[in-house]
Amino acid sequence: MNQPEVVMIGLGYIGLPTAALIAQNKTYVHGVDINPKIVETINAGKIHIVEPELDTAVANAVKEGYLKASTTPVKADTYLIVVPTPFKAKNEPDISFVESATRAILHLLKDNDLYIIESTSPVGTTEKMMELIFSERPDLKGKLNIAYCPERVLPGNVMYELVHNDRVIGGVDKKSTEKAVSFYRQFIKGNLHETNARTAEMCKLVENSSRDVQIAFANELSLICDKADINVWELIALANKHPRVNILQPGCGVGGHCIAVDPYFIVAEYPMESKIIGKAREINNYKSFWCAEKIQTAKLEFELKNGRKPSVALMGLAFKPDIDDLRESPAKYIVQKVLQNSNNETHYIVEPNISEHNVFKITDYKKAAEKADIIAFLVAHKEFKALKPSTSKVVLDFCGVFK
Ligand code: SAJ
Numbered sequence: 001m002n003q004p005e006v007v008m009i010g011l012g013y014i015g016l017p018t019a020a021l022i023a024q025n026k027t028y029v030h031g032v033d034i035n036p037k038i039v040e041t042i043n044a045g046k047i048h049i050v051e052p053e054l055d056t057a058v059a060n061a062v063k064e065g066y067l068k069a070s071t072t073p074v075k076a077d078t079y080l081i082v083v084p085t086p087f088k089a090k091n092e093p094d095i096s097f098v099e100s101a102t103r104a105i106l107h108l109l110k111d112n113d114l115y116i117i118e119s120t121s122p123v124g125t126t127e128k129m130m131e132l133i134f135s136e137r138p139d140l141k142g143k144l145n146i147a148y149c150p151e152r153v154l155p156g157n158v159m160y161e162l163v164h165n166d167r168v169i170g171g172v173d174k175k176s177t178e179k180a181v182s183f184y185r186q187f188i189k190g191n192l193h194e195t196n197a198r199t200a201e202m203c204k205l206v207e208n209s210s211r212d213v214q215i216a217f218a219n220e221l222s223l224i225c226d227k228a229d230i231n232v233w234e235l236i237a238l239a240n241k242h243p244r245v246n247i248l249q250p251g252c253g254v255g256g257h258c259i260a261v262d263p264y265f266i267v268a269e270y271p272m273e274s275k276i277i278g279k280a281r282e283i284n285n286y287k288s289f290w291c292a293e294k295i296q297t298a299k300l301e302f303e304l305k306n307g308r309k310p311s312v313a314l315m316g317l318a319f320k321p322d323i324d325d326l327r328e329s330p331a332k333y334i335v336q337k338v339l340q341n342s343n344n345e346t347h348y349i350v351e352p353n354i355s356e357h358n359v360f361k362i363t364d365y366k367k368a369a370e371k372a373d374i375i376a377f378l379v380a381h382k383e384f385k386a387l388k389p390s391t392s393k394v395v396l397d398f399c400g401v402f403k
Contacts (some may be wrong), residue, residue, distance in 0.1 A: 004030035004068070005074040007108075009101040011038055011069060013119065014151050016047065017054055023061035025187045030076060031069040032104075042069040050324060053159040053200025072243035078114040078183055085119045091163070093122045093265050102129050106136050107134040108288045111143040118149055122202050122265045126197035130172050140232045147180035148197040148203030154254075156323055166190040172372070208262035211276050214248045215259070216280035219287040220252035222398075232402030252378045252398040253288030253330025255319025260284070260328055288330040291336040291398050295376050298394050299345060302373055311346035314338060315374035316379025317357070317366065321399075326352035331378035335360065338376075348372055352383045359360050377401045 008019040011033040023029045033039055041048045045062040047055050073079070077360035083097040097118055109115065117126055117131070126148040134141050145168055153161040167184055171177030181192050202340070218236065225232035225333045254260045260281075260355045267278045297314065302310040319329035326332050337348055348368035349360040354364055369375055369387050374395065377384060380399040389395050397403075 003154050004028040004074065004076045004131045006030070006078045006080065007032060007073045007105065008080045008082060009073060009104070010081065010083035010119070011042060011180070012082070012084065013051070013155065013158070014153070015080075015094075016042070016049065016058065017051060017162055018080065018118070018151070018155075019063050019067060019083060019335055020054060021159070021187055022056035023064075023066035024057060025186045026066060026163060027186065028065075029061070030156055031065050031067060031073050031102075032071065032073045034067065034071060036071055039069040039071055042067070048381035049331075052156065058253070064091050073108060074285065075108045075110075076113075078116070079105050079109070080116050082118045082120060085121055087197055087261065087264060092115060092269060093100075095125050095128070097124060099132065102132060102135075106133065106151060109133065109137060111140070112145065113148070114145040114176075114183055116147050116149055116183075118151055120150060120262055121148070121201055121267070122269055123198050123201045123205070125201060126170070126172060126395050142274055145171065145176040145179035146197070147176045148200045149180060150200060151185065152207060154205070155325065163188060164190050166193060168193045168195060168203045170197040170199045172197050203264075205262050205265050208259045209266055209280075211261050212254060212284060213276055213280040215251070215254055216283040218248045218250045219253075220283055221247070222287070223290065233400045237403070247398055249403075251287070251330070251380075252291045254284040254329075255329045255331070256325075257328050279357050281351055282388075289337075291330075291376075291378070291396075294396055294398075295334070296341055297340050298376075298396060299343075302394060306373075309343065309345045309350065312338070313348040313363075313368035313373060313375045314348060314369070315375060315377045315384055315401075316349045316381055317349070317351035317360065317400075319351055320380070321380045322353070322382055324351075324353075326357075328349075333375075334378055346372075352381050359368050 004023055006029045008029055009032045010014050011031045018030045019031045044058040047058050081098055081101045083101050086094050088094045116371050130146050152165055154378045169180045177194050182191055184250050222232045239245050239247055263281050265276045267274045299310055316331045317326050348363040350363055350365045350368045352365050375389050375393055376396040377399055380401045384401045
């Protein structure tokens with residue numbers, strides 16, 4: 001196989017599925033990752049992440065020679081940057097991975113190449129990378145196509161959504177936008193919406209921040225209803241009967257590395273203006289603390305009433321229902337907090353989507369619900385909905401399992 005058409009830098013939850021999808025269209029993709037183990041796994045036609053249909057897509061692409069991986073980039077026509085953009089501190093986005101990926105391809109770039117950032121980034125990142133490129137390679141000024149194109153796929157449905165979701169494509173100039181649109185049109189069936197780089201960067205942050213604000217509204221309602229002795233699930237269901245009301249569901253906090261993180265990109269840049277966005281983050285973080293306190297209070301009340309310590313079932317560790325991903329999970333935070341405050345009570349820790357954990361001893365959900373005096377539902381996994389805890393038990397439903 002001669003020179004690849006596409007270099008994909010970053011082979012994680014988004015980079016690898018995107019590389020496999022492009023390769024499925026008989027386009028030779030060279031994937032790059034700093035982790036040699038990931039490179040080795042992919043070149044063996046295997047995958048290192050859990051995502052339905054990804055294993056066959058990668059296996060076929062590698063077998064047919066349309067996907068290869070290495071730790072360093074090679075010459076191509078299109079370069080996609082899909083690396084992590086973590087946080088150094090709560091309000092300090094870290095674009096160092098984007099910058100080092102860009103530096104790694106500086107010497108490979110040529111006239112009319114296409115350079116695209118997909119990583120969730122602070123507004124202005126694409127322009128910063130353009131300045132970096134042109135300062136090191138002034139010969140490319142006005143000759144390189146530079147764009148930003150965020151993804152919006154839902155973990156667990158990535159291979160479908162990558163193809164069918166609409167995409168927002170923001171070039172640093174019209175020519176770059178058009179070049180990026182014609183690139184994505186090769187393998188995306190969703191509509192491609194043209195804009196500029198700054199708007200595309202802000203669009204990604206706004207999509208997730210709007211959802212965080214909506215969830216914060218639902219979580220705030222759950223605190224109010226707890227005091228007002230109203231069933232918040234019934235209240236929301238009734239309010240949503242209104243043709244133009246759509247209140248989301250309270251939970252034990254907001255997890256994952258997107259909804260809980262992206263709002264900070266805006267708050268960091270516009271602290272005076274982003275009041276609701278900042279407050280929503282506080283409310284959603286506070287909800288997890290509030291749930292841990294509720295469990296603590298229930299334990300003390302049980303002991304006062306029954307003259308003995310309760311056993312407690314903590315139902316769910318994942319960051320959202322029906323997945324096995326515990327990264328940035330509020331449920332995990334709550335379990336850790338409850339265990340820290342434990343006073344010789346028995347705790348049954350439940351997560352039906354994993355068989356074992358390196359810290360927690362996992363108990364079967366039916367056994368835990370049967371044995372425990374207090375059952376705290378942290379994540380609305382589908383298995384829990386069939387449980388019928390006896391009325392003698394104390395049930396704390398933080399996520400609407402029985403709504
Ligand atoms: N959650 C609630 N109540 C709700 C909905 C969600 O408490 O009504 C919680 C979940 O339990 C979870 C967190 O919010 O802890 C986030 O879950 P999610 O399903 O909203 O989002 P993600 O992180 O799996 O995916 C989101 C999606 N963005 C939007 O829906 C606007 C996805 O499209 C993005 O691609 C993804 O973030 C991302 O990677 O940015």
